[in-house]
Amino acid sequence: MELDGRELRSALGRFATGVCLITAVNEEGEALALTANSFSSVSLDPPLVLWSLQNNSEVFTTYSKARHYAINVLAGNQQELSSRYARKGDHVLDAEHFTPGEHGGAPLINDALVQFECSLDATHPGGDHLIIVGRVHAMHAQVEGEPLVFYSGAYRALA
Secondary structure, rough: OOOOOEEEEHHHHOOOOEEEEEEEEOOOOOOEEEEOOOOOEEOOOEEEEEEEOOOOOOHHHHHHHHOEEEEEEHHHHHHHHHHHHHHHOHHHHHHHHEEEOOOOOEEOOOOEEEEEEEEEEEEEEEEOOEEEEEEEEEEEEEOOEOEEEEOOOEEEEEO
């Protein structure tokens, strides 16, 4: 049985996820952000997380080679940031949206619920995506706040 790509995408969208901005610095020294909801924990010992990068992403080269990056879990009031950095051609971070991280200098999104400072541990081909595994070296978490949630093709709030 061959799966219809559109139907598969719709079915996968029935799994509610959080929304993250993956941030890194390119070779020119520009801070970049990319919206992703393909984030997951892998291991506590050692501390590993993963995310998936689309092979045809316009920032594929930067992210696939980044030695350091941050995964910023967005708060419910950060939908505008998510939408902006999801747009093609709009990945350069505004200076007022971040501070440089202490481990490798990856940008940390201001007021994110959680910020994970990572170094590249491994990559694995995964169909039309590259699976990127990162080792967490530092994390910063807010005590309170609601997450930005994505479900069935739209942003949602926890009820």
